Amino acid sequence: MRWLSWFILAYLALGLQSGLGSYIAWEGVPPNLVLIAVIFVALNAPREPALLGAYFMGLLQDALTQEPLGTYALTYGLVTLLVQTGQGAVYREHPLTHVSLTLGGGAISGLVLFAQSLIWAPRPPVMELVICCIYTAALAPVLLWPLQKAKWLFAFQVAKRSPKRA
Amino acid sequence: MRSFQFNHVFAGLMGIALLSAFVAPKPLSDRARAQVQVLFGVVASPIRSAADSVAMRFRPAERVDLASPPGTSRTYREIADENRQLRTALSAIVTQFQQLKNVDEERASLGTLRQSCRAMKVVASDSGLRRSLSVQGNLADIRPGMAAIYAGALVGRLDRVAWAGGAQVQLVTDRAFRASVHFGRQQRGSSGQREFVPVGKLSGLIEGNGQDGMAVRNIAMKDVAESGLAVGDWAVLYDTDYSLLLQGYQVGEVTQISPSRTILLFAEIQIRPVRDLRTLREVMILVK
Numbered sequence: 001m002r003w004l005s006w007f008i009l010a011y012l013a014l015g016l017q018s019g020l021g022s023y024i025a026w027e028g029v030p031p032n033l034v035l036i037a038v039i040f041v042a043l044n045a046p047r048e049p050a051l052l053g054a055y056f057m058g059l060l061q062d063a064l065t066q067e068p069l070g071t072y073a074l075t076y077g078l079v080t081l082l083v084q085t086g087q088g089a090v091y092r093e094h095p096l097t098h099v100s101l102t103l104g105g106g107a108i109s110g111l112v113l114f115a116q117s118l119i120w121a122p123r124p125p126v127m128e129l130v131i132c133c134i135y136t137a138a139l140a141p142v143l144l145w146p147l148q149k150a151k152w153l154f155a156f157q158v159a160k161r162s163p164k165r166a
Numbered sequence: 167m168r169s170f171q172f173n174h175v176f177a178g179l180m181g182i183a184l185l186s187a188f189v190a191p192k193p194l195s196d197r198a199r200a201q202v203q204v205l206f207g208v209v210a211s212p213i214r215s216a217a218d219s220v221a222m223r224f225r226p227a228e229r230v231d232l233a234s235p236p237g238t239s240r241t242y243r244e245i246a247d248e249n250r251q252l253r254t255a256l257s258a259i260v261t262q263f264q265q266l267k268n269v270d271e272e273r274a275s276l277g278t279l280r281q282s283c284r285a286m287k288v289v290a291s292d293s294g295l296r297r298s299l300s301v302q303g304n305l306a307d308i309r310p311g312m313a314a315i316y317a318g319a320l321v322g323r324l325d326r327v328a329w330a331g332g333a334q335v336q337l338v339t340d341r342a343f344r345a346s347v348h349f350g351r352q353q354r355g356s357s358g359q360r361e362f363v364p365v366g367k368l369s370g371l372i373e374g375n376g377q378d379g380m381a382v383r384n385i386a387m388k389d390v391a392e393s394g395l396a397v398g399d400w401a402v403l404y405d406t407d408y409s410l411l412l413q414g415y416q417v418g419e420v421t422q423i424s425p426s427r428t429i430l431l432f433a434e435i436q437i438r439p440v441r442d443l444r445t446l447r448e449v450m451i452l453v454k
């Protein structure tokens with residue numbers, strides 16, 4: 001994976017999330033644009049760069065929110081592990097894949113935020129987590145389509161199988 | 167072998183994230199995070215400005231008339247009369263202030279709230295589901311915990327401050343925000359002028375609801391009924407954690423009063439800020 005492209009994607013996703021989030025909020029809940037970027041990388045990149053890329057994208061998002069540091073890093077690490085597990089079995093270009101993976105990612109994100117609120121912060125309204133998840137999933141095909149078309153910029157390499165031992 | 171090593175490294179990173187998110191106290195990580203916020207202002211700020219100008223085209227400007235009682239509006243004549251009275255009062259206050267200054271130079275630090283504030287530009291809002299604003303400006307003498315206000319009401323308090331010129335303001339609507347408040351209302355006094363009148367001796371703890379409002383849940387329904395608290399009344403700050411200058415400063419407006427669904431015999435008072443705090447372009451930090 002080309003890390004410069006990854007960095008630009010992460011920077012733009014976080015910038016859009018911070019700058020645009022409150023303007024495109026639905027029922028007061030912004031979509032999670034960074035999660036869509038994470039899904040894109042997890043869907044296309046080999047396992048190791050995908051996991052590291054998602055982790056550090058989460059870490060950057062942690063720096064821009066009130067949640068304790070590590071929340072989104074942990075979340076996106078888990079989301080990428082999930083996506084990577086089924087990476088070979090899904091049709092990467094299909095909008096249904098994008099919606100279902102983003103719904104799954106949003107659900108993991110919601111669970112982590114909820115679990116964390118049991119220890120630290122006051123509990124977030126469940127409806128807010130659900131709306132964020134659905135809203136993000138609805139936007140995923142729209143945003144992932146151009147990203148998929150431009151994936152050559154990232155020079156993703158298909159993971160090679162290790163040679164069988166004689 | 168390489169994959170084996172990577173798995174260990176990644177498991178370690180996830181372990182650190184888990185500890186940081188669930189075990190480590192928040193202030194430990196705040197110093198490092200505040201520096202990163204500044205980097206994203208470069209892209210977030212122009213995007214925010216563009217979104218704001220687009221939003222202004224499609225959404226009419228919010229009407230902020232704090233002096234009128236809810237549901238009514240003043241005529242131009244009333245506003246002109248009020249302005250004249252205010253100008254007279256202001257000139258008297260300025261003169262009195264000047265005299266006091268001459269009498270006691272040591273008390274020269276007495277000033278209006280505006281003089282004690284520093285303007286900071288809002289560059290971004292929270293990137294997660296919390297309610298906060300990233301602000302930039304001169305951070306000399308600015309510390310976490312300081313109050314952020316705008317013309318009319320409290321915005322929140324500074325949560326993180328970076329040496330690189332950025333800071334984060336936790337909004338009053340954030341679900342972790344807490345402050346003590348009193349209630350009151352604007353009404354005409356015997357002289358015909360509008361004045362702020364406290365509503366009983368009601369005092370409560372205001373909590374952000376994590377969306378666009380706040381709620382007070384620790385006042386008995388009986389006390390609310392006795393005090394005569396009504397929709398449209400103001401919740402004003404009454405909290406020793408904040409500067410004396412801010413005591414009595416508006417936090418929001420009561421929008422609903424209903425019996426609590428979770429605590430028997432207690433009321434749930436819904437309060438909303440006068441305007442959408444997440445679309446503010448500038449906030450003032452009370453630095454003194």
